[in-house]
Amino acid sequence: MSKTIQGSIIWFISALFVIYSFCLNTAAAVFSDAIKSSLHTNDVGVSFAAGSFIIGFASMQLPAGYLLDRYNARFIVSGALFFLALGNVLISFSTTIYTYSLANLMQGMGASFAFIAAIMLVAQWFSKKMFPILTGLIETFAFIAAGIIHYFLIIKLETYSWQQIYQYFAIVGFILFVLSVLVVKTPTDYFFAKNISLKQSLTTVCKNSQTWLCAITGATSFGILLAYGGLWYLPIQEYYSVTHDTSVLIGGMVFFGIGVGTPILGWFSNFIKSRKMVLTLTLIIGNMGLLMAIYLPHYLINNYIIIETVSFFTGFMLSGSELIYTIVSEMSSNTTRGVALSITNTTIFLFNTIMLLVPYAFITKTSTQFFTYLWILPFCVMIAILFSAYIKETYSA
Amino acid sequence: MQKVYGSIVWFIATLFVVYSFCLNTASAVFSEAIKTSLNASNVGVSIATGAFILGFACMQIPAGYLLDKFNARFVVSSGVFLLAIGNVIISYSDNLVIYTLSNFLQGVGASFAFIAAAVLISQWFSGKIFPILFGLTQTLSCILAGIIHYYFTVILTTHTWNDIYRSLAVFGFTLLLLTLVIVKSPSGYKREKSISLLESLSIVLKNKQIWLCSIACATSFGVLLAYAGLWYLRVQTYYSVENLQAVIISGMIFVGIGIGTPLLGWVSNVAKSRVMVIHVTTCIGTMALLLALYLPHFDIKTLIIIETISFLLGFFLSGSMLFYTIVSEAATNSTRGVAISVLNTAVFLFNTLMLFIPYVFLTVLSKDFFTYLWILPFFVMFSLLLLYFVKDTYSSN
Numbered sequence: 001m002s003k004t005i006q007g008s009i010i011w012f013i014s015a016l017f018v019i020y021s022f023c024l025n026t027a028a029a030v031f032s033d034a035i036k037s038s039l040h041t042n043d044v045g046v047s048f049a050a051g052s053f054i055i056g057f058a059s060m061q062l063p064a065g066y067l068l069d070r071y072n073a074r075f076i077v078s079g080a081l082f083f084l085a086l087g088n089v090l091i092s093f094s095t096t097i098y099t100y101s102l103a104n105l106m107q108g109m110g111a112s113f114a115f116i117a118a119i120m121l122v123a124q125w126f127s128k129k130m131f132p133i134l135t136g137l138i139e140t141f142a143f144i145a146a147g148i149i150h151y152f153l154i155i156k157l158e159t160y161s162w163q164q165i166y167q168y169f170a171i172v173g174f175i176l177f178v179l180s181v182l183v184v185k186t187p188t189d190y191f192f193a194k195n196i197s198l199k200q201s202l203t204t205v206c207k208n209s210q211t212w213l214c215a216i217t218g219a220t221s222f223g224i225l226l227a228y229g230g231l232w233y234l235p236i237q238e239y240y241s242v243t244h245d246t247s248v249l250i251g252g253m254v255f256f257g258i259g260v261g262t263p264i265l266g267w268f269s270n271f272i273k274s275r276k277m278v279l280t281l282t283l284i285i286g287n288m289g290l291l292m293a294i295y296l297p298h299y300l301i302n303n304y305i306i307i308e309t310v311s312f313f314t315g316f317m318l319s320g321s322e323l324i325y326t327i328v329s330e331m332s333s334n335t336t337r338g339v340a341l342s343i344t345n346t347t348i349f350l351f352n353t354i355m356l357l358v359p360y361a362f363i364t365k366t367s368t369q370f371f372t373y374l375w376i377l378p379f380c381v382m383i384a385i386l387f388s389a390y391i392k393e394t395y396s397a
Numbered sequence: 398m399q400k401v402y403g404s405i406v407w408f409i410a411t412l413f414v415v416y417s418f419c420l421n422t423a424s425a426v427f428s429e430a431i432k433t434s435l436n437a438s439n440v441g442v443s444i445a446t447g448a449f450i451l452g453f454a455c456m457q458i459p460a461g462y463l464l465d466k467f468n469a470r471f472v473v474s475s476g477v478f479l480l481a482i483g484n485v486i487i488s489y490s491d492n493l494v495i496y497t498l499s500n501f502l503q504g505v506g507a508s509f510a511f512i513a514a515a516v517l518i519s520q521w522f523s524g525k526i527f528p529i530l531f532g533l534t535q536t537l538s539c540i541l542a543g544i545i546h547y548y549f550t551v552i553l554t555t556h557t558w559n560d561i562y563r564s565l566a567v568f569g570f571t572l573l574l575l576t577l578v579i580v581k582s583p584s585g586y587k588r589e590k591s592i593s594l595l596e597s598l599s600i601v602l603k604n605k606q607i608w609l610c611s612i613a614c615a616t617s618f619g620v621l622l623a624y625a626g627l628w629y630l631r632v633q634t635y636y637s638v639e640n641l642q643a644v645i646i647s648g649m650i651f652v653g654i655g656i657g658t659p660l661l662g663w664v665s666n667v668a669k670s671r672v673m674v675i676h677v678t679t680c681i682g683t684m685a686l687l688l689a690l691y692l693p694h695f696d697i698k699t700l701i702i703i704e705t706i707s708f709l710l711g712f713f714l715s716g717s718m719l720f721y722t723i724v725s726e727a728a729t730n731s732t733r734g735v736a737i738s739v740l741n742t743a744v745f746l747f748n749t750l751m752l753f754i755p756y757v758f759l760t761v762l763s764k765d766f767f768t769y770l771w772i773l774p775f776f777v778m779f780s781l782l783l784l785y786f787v788k789d790t791y792s793s794n
Contacts, residue, residue: 240762277785284782288775295771297763366636367693371767375691378774379684385781386680389673 003187007125010184014118015138016176017081019145021111023169024088025053026146028104030153031162038162041097049101054353056108058346064113065342066201068120069193069335074185077117081180084110085173092166116342123329123337124186128396132266132275132326139322140259147252193335201339205332208340213387214328215344219351221283221321221384224377226348227355228290229254229315232377235370237307240298253308257315265320269395275323275330276393282320283388287381289314294374321384330394355380399583403521409575410514411534413477416572417507418542419565420484421449424500426549427558434558437493445497450749452504454742460509461738462594464516465731470581473513477576480506481569488562515737519725520582524792528662528671528722535718539655543648589731597735604736606727609787611740614720615747617679617780620773621714622744623751624686625650628773629707631766636694649704653711661716665791671719671726672789678716679784683777685710690770717780726790751776 028035028050036046067076087106094100115138122134156165186192193201205211229251237247261282269278293310324344332340355377362373424431424446432442463472483502490496511534518530552561582588592600601607625647633643657678665674688706695702721737728736751773758769 280785281782284778284785288778288782291771291775291778295768297758297760297768299760300762362693364693364695366696369767371765372691372693375687379687382680382684382687385778386677389676 003125007121007187010121010125011118011134011138013176013179013184014077014114014121015141017077017180018114018118018138018142020081020169020173020176021084021107021114022142022146023149024084024107024111026150027153027162027166027169028053030150030157031165034157034162035100039095039097039100045097049097049104052101052105053108053111056105056110057112058108058349060109060112061116061342061346061349062202062339063198064116065120065338065340065345066198067338068113068117069201069338070196071192072186073117073121073124074181076113077121077184078177078180080110080113080117081173081177082110084114085170085177086110088166088170088173092163092170116338116345119325119329119341120338121184121186124190128330129270131329132269132323133263135325136263136266136319136322139262139319143255143259147255191334196335198339201336205336205340205343208331210331210392211328211340211343213391214324214331215347217279217384217387217391218321218324218344219347220380220387221286221318222324223348223351224290224355224380224384225254225258225286225315225318225321226352228293228377229258230352231356232359232370232374233293233311236294236374239370242298242304246304250304250307250311253311254315257312257317258319260312261316261319262322265323266326269323269326273395273397274393275327275395276388276391278320279323279327279391280385280388282317283381283385286314286317286320287378287385289317290381291378294370294377318381327391327394330396331392399521403583406517406521406580407514407530407534409572409580410473410510410517411537412572413473413480413576414510414514414534414538415541416477416565416569417480417503417510418538419545420480420503420507422542422546423549423558423562423565424449426546426553427561430553430558431496435491435493435496441493445493445500448497448501449504449507452501452506453508454504454745456505456508457512457738457742457745458598458735459594461512461516461734461736462597464509464513464734465597466588466591468582469513469517469520470577473509473517473580474573474576476506476509476513477569477573478506479503480510481566481573482506484562484566484569488559488566511741512734512738515721515725516734517580517582519733520586524726525666527725528665528719529659531721532657532659532662532715532718535658535715536655539651543651587730589729592731594735597732598739601728601732601736601739604727606788607724607736607739609783610720610724610727611743613780613783613787614717614740615743616776616783617682617714617717618720619744619747620751620776620780621650621654621682621711621717622748624689624773625654625711626748627752628755628766628770629689631770632690633703635766638694638700642700646700646703646707649707650711653708653713654715655711657712657715658718662719662722665719665722669791669793670789671723671791672784672787675716675719675784675787676781678713679777679781682710682713682716683774683781685713686774686777690766690773714777723787723790726792727788 032046032050084107087103087110091100091103091107094103118138119135122131126134153165233251233254234247237250265278265282269275272278289310293314296310298307325341328340328344329337359373359376362376428442428446431437460476480503483499483506486499487496487503490499514534515531518527522530549561629647629650630643633646661674661678665671668674685706689703689710721740724736724740725733755769755772758772
């Protein structure tokens with residue numbers, strides 16, 4: 001079997017792992033009301049239970065990257081999938097909020113491996129040129145699938161209990177586990193990092209100022225985009241009295257733009273032989289889009305075509321920030337690639353989480369509307385634009 | 398010796414800039430007094446004031462061309478002469494037609510000032526000194542414009558506008574004398590083979606770098622001037638800041654510009670890059686502009702926050718004055734004047750345009766500044782986009 005075909009199959013399974021982990025994360029959000037009533041808990045309890053996924057996810061990011069640097073992906077990916085599926089089974093049988101939270105923590109820890117494993121496998125199996133395109137496509141699938149599944153879960157919840165739906169997911173999880181044990185592996189000619197401790201690996205990566213430039217640039221651009229697409233578009237649409245369904249569509253357009261943009265901009269950066277140029281230009285144009293998305297007033301027309309177009313455009317352009325993963329991968333050696341990528345991913349993920357709270361700091365007694373607190377989003381993207389000038393070009397033929 | 402003499406020439410050229418600034422400011426400050434004494438309508442006064450701008454715009458490029466072609470002595474003194482003659486006539490004007498015509502004449506003369514300063518600096522000093530001295534010209538004119546604005550307002554209570562104009566004319570003719578005696582191009586200055594205005598323009602306009610710089614400078618420095626001159630007021634009015642306080646806030650922007658321009662010129666020598674300094678300062682300046690527009694006023698008694706932000710805004714966005722240096726360095730002796738005048742015209746026209754563009758975004762639903770002033774940072778980001786393609790012109794010679 002040719003390396004490309006085998007690689008593609010492995011890539012596909014790892015993409016399914018990403019989607020599976022996305023689903024379980026989405027499920028907890030969609031089921032929250034149902035869980036609240038069946039586990040007899042309150043809002044705080046549910047928040048805590050949902051938060052345990054994030055804690056598990058955050059705590060395992062760096063170890064995940066390190067393990068993927070050192071060991072064959074077969075063991076790491078299948079191990080993580082087993083852990084995720086096990087958490088999935090436990091959660092489906094949980095009868096108290098404690099077991100639910102514990103199972104959700106396990107799920108988070110397992111899910112933490114998904115994206116890093118997928119992009120590491122792309123780096124291991126394919127040429128450099130394919131990296132931005134294939135990692136972009138994972139993003140595309142994940143967003144499309146997450147959108148469909150979100151909708152599907154809401155419908156199914158009317159006829160099935162949340163436990164039943166979780167059990168179906170668990171079946172998918174174990175099938176995926178078997179597939180990963182049989183199929184997923186690192187190419188035989190790949191050189192692993194030998195005899196390097198997590199601490200040594202971290203020291204090497206953290207001493208490289210390029211790592212931090214990339215991590216901060218990624219966080220202040222992609223992290224912002226996710227915060228806007230996931231939450232902050234809502235207060236704006238509420239202000240203009242847009243119905244909830246239409247608002248969700250507007251948010252969806254952002255993710256649609258990301259899904260389309262990531263692989264195309266990855267391809268484009270091969271085409272013009274520069275990561276840096278595409279990164280810088282898309283960040284600037286994307287921030288212009290974001291500024292419009294926040295501040296362009298709604299005109300008195302009957303449809304939302306303007307804001308939908310602007311949302312798509314913003315998602316498309318700012319998804320250029322995902323080239324940060326490619327740049328980090330290209331500047332790393334096999335010894336530290338996993339750790340470097342996981343530092344990038346952790347920074348983006350943490351900043352995204354922080355940005356769900358930061359804008360509240362700018363709400364004052366006299367200024368309660370979005371105008372005077374959402375400026376922080378394009379403000380942060382300016383930091384990314386500022387730093388992007390110092391990121392070194394990593395493209396090489 | 399050449400340095401000392403050059404410095405004197407520079408100082409006189411700067412006085413010419415200050416003198417033309419004064420006369421422009423004067424007609425704005427006197428507009429109410431003129432309206433009553435000449436029995437004019439609002440429209441009449443607007444046309445009379447606009448005549449200055451018209452004269453200024455018409456003569457920019459010819460002024461640049463003449464400075465390329467002839468010894469600065471004749472060109473600069475002619476400019477000062479036209480300005481002073483216009484000044485004399487305006488002081489004796491007793492109807493609106495004569496006032497308008499003489500104001501037009503003033504505009505024609507004033508259009509030589511800034512370009513003459515730039516060209517003289519490039520003729521007398523090394524490339525390194527250009528951004529610093531040109532910045533100092535900006536500093537002196539910003540400071541004096543502020544002082545004079547205030548002074549005119551005060552003195553108008555005891556003197557007629559005609560009297561004040563006459564005193565200015567005395568200054569004008571003194572300056573003319575100084576110019577005739579002292580200002581000249583250096584004797585060793587090599588003037589290349591003379592070309593026609595059309596040839597000169599076509600060389601300049603075929604140069605993509607000059608276009609890039611002109612548009613980028615217009616969308617950054619032009620926006621800064623529009624904000625500092627007009628739009629800051631809308632924001633402060635919304636927060637019920639009293640007029641005198643608001644004028645201080647605007648003044649802080651000009652203090653920032655005055656300090657920033659020469660200092661950042663010097664920094665660009667130390668950093669050995671014009672483009673990098675513009676990139677960094679424009680990014681930070683845009684962040685300050687976002688803050689100036691959208692950070693809410695907190696419930697504290699002082700306006701120290703917005704005053705500090707205004708200073709930073711002026712300081713950092715004045716980095717875009719380095720585009721003048723880039724254009725000067727990119728041009729040859731035979732086209733420098735025309736190249737700088739093309740740039741200056743672009744800045745000046747876009748600044749004028751930016752006094753109107755935001756009105757496009759006023760809708761029935763959105764009448765406050767929130768949803769129409771976003772276009773200011775939007776254009777500055779556009780400037781950053783173009784900057785990516787501007788070639789650095791710094792060289793150690």
